Amino acid sequence: xxxxxxxxxxxxxxxxxxxxxxxSVASLQLTAKPYPKPRxxxxxxxxxxxxxxxxxxxxxxxxxxxxxxxxxxxYKTGRILMMAWMNREALALTVQENRAIYYSRSRQxxxxxxxxxxxxxxxxxxxxxxxxDVITLQVEQIxxxxxxxxxxxxxxxxxxxxEWVSVDPVLKDPKDIY
Amino acid sequence: xxxxxxxxxxxxxxxxxxxxxxxSVASLQLTAKPYPKPRxxxxxxxxxxxxxxxxxxxxxxxxxxxxxxxxxxxYKTGRILMMAWMNREALALTVQENRAIYYSRSRQxxxxxxxxxxxxxxxxxxxxxxxxDVITLQVEQIxxxxxxxxxxxxxxxxxxxxEWVSVDPVLKDPKDIY
Numbered sequence: 617x618x619x620x621x622x623x624x625x626x627x628x629x630x631x632x633x634x635x636x637x638x639x640s641v642a643s644l645q646l647t648a649k650p651y652p653k654p655r656x657x658x659x660x661x662x663x664x665x666x667x668x669x670x671x672x673x674x675x676x677x678x679x680x681x682x683x684x685x686x687x688x689x690x691y692k693t694g695r696i697l698m699m700a701w702m703n704r705e706a707l708a709l710t711v712q713e714n715r716a717i718y719y720s721r722s723r724q725x726x727x728x729x730x731x732x733x734x735x736x737x738x739x740x741x742x743x744x745x746x747x748x749d750v751i752t753l754q755v756e757q758i759x760x761x762x763x764x765x766x767x768x769x770x771x772x773x774x775x776x777x778x779e780w781v782s783v784d785p786v787l788k789d790p791k792d793i794y
Numbered sequence: 795x796x797x798x799x800x801x802x803x804x805x806x807x808x809x810x811x812x813x814x815x816x817x818s819v820a821s822l823q824l825t826a827k828p829y830p831k832p833r834x835x836x837x838x839x840x841x842x843x844x845x846x847x848x849x850x851x852x853x854x855x856x857x858x859x860x861x862x863x864x865x866x867x868x869y870k871t872g873r874i875l876m877m878a879w880m881n882r883e884a885l886a887l888t889v890q891e892n893r894a895i896y897y898s899r900s901r902q903x904x905x906x907x908x909x910x911x912x913x914x915x916x917x918x919x920x921x922x923x924x925x926x927d928v929i930t931l932q933v934e935q936i937x938x939x940x941x942x943x944x945x946x947x948x949x950x951x952x953x954x955x956x957e958w959v960s961v962d963p964v965l966k967d968p969k970d971i972y
Contacts, residue, residue, distance in 0.1 A: 694872025699928045742953040746941050750877045752949045763924050771930045775920040
């Protein structure tokens with residue numbers, strides 16, 4: 617599925633000033649590794665505590681509630697599985713534990729995806745967007761079910777002629793999941 | 795790229811009550827077409843004004859600001875290109891005009907993606923998630939550049955060892971885009 621993401625080419629020093637300002641990348645030390653060796657599908661190593669860790673979390677533009685949207689995508693097929701929210705602690709733990717950990721806005725607490733269903737999302741990659749206010753996660757969806765309705769993806773309703781039509785199969789009865 | 799999204803199977807009457815309640819699908823008339831013929835990659839037809847149109851927009855769970863996150867994904871490669879926001883008008887126009895139209899929170903106005911750059915996003919599919927509070931768009935990215943930095947995708951920074959590292963090439967100087 618490499619072709620799903622095109623070629624990964626090192627950035628040779630180009631970064632528009634406007635982008636740098638908007639993303640607060642001054643603290644990102646982007647110039648520390650001018651020719652990084654990308655590991656797009658590699659397993660992330662656990663973090664060491666320290667300044668660097670603090671910096672990359674500071675670079676994120678958290679919203680007024682201290683949250684950022686995180687989009688989980690199947691690392692093999694490219695299918696978008698779900699979108700949820702993370703606070704600072706959730707993102708730090710996600711990288712540290714190599715699994716998706718969100719922040720549940722309704723329950724107002726950390727949400728270790730799969731903690732009750734077993735449908736853990738193993739982490740393969742984390743990306744930050746140009747405005748530093750959205751995250752993508754490349755994940756391996758254990759059990760093949762990301763949605764609480766028992767479907768592979770939460771995005772199972774397609775717009776058709778003025779209606780939202782469910783088009784994806786329920787793979788497992790939710791009663792048997794939770 | 796069908797395999798990116800698995801098999802599309804008609805829903806045979808299964809819809810958990812909890813989901814129905816959460817998504818306010820009562821107004822969706824999901825049972826109107828029990829065996830819909832999905833057109834996952836087809837071009838959407840323009841909407842006819844009327845009750846149905848109102849219903850599908852009412853089914854969306856807009857946030858406190860009247861917005862919903864919209865994730866744009868390349869319809870061929872599956873690459874996530876960007877995430878932006880839509881208000882009710884933007885989503886209605888997106889479907890009506892078959893191109894991504896967002897709502898710019900900073901400028902507080904409609905943002906017809908590509909209006910100055912030419913990098914229009916032609917619409918192939920719209921999906922709504924289980925909670926009815928996130929949208930995905932399958933798009934054809936005209937010009938192959940979604941990001942204002944001149945890159946294919948806004949998600950060009952990868953987390954590596956406590957840093958965000960830019961790994962994707964700039965395809966076109968932003969000065970030549972805008």
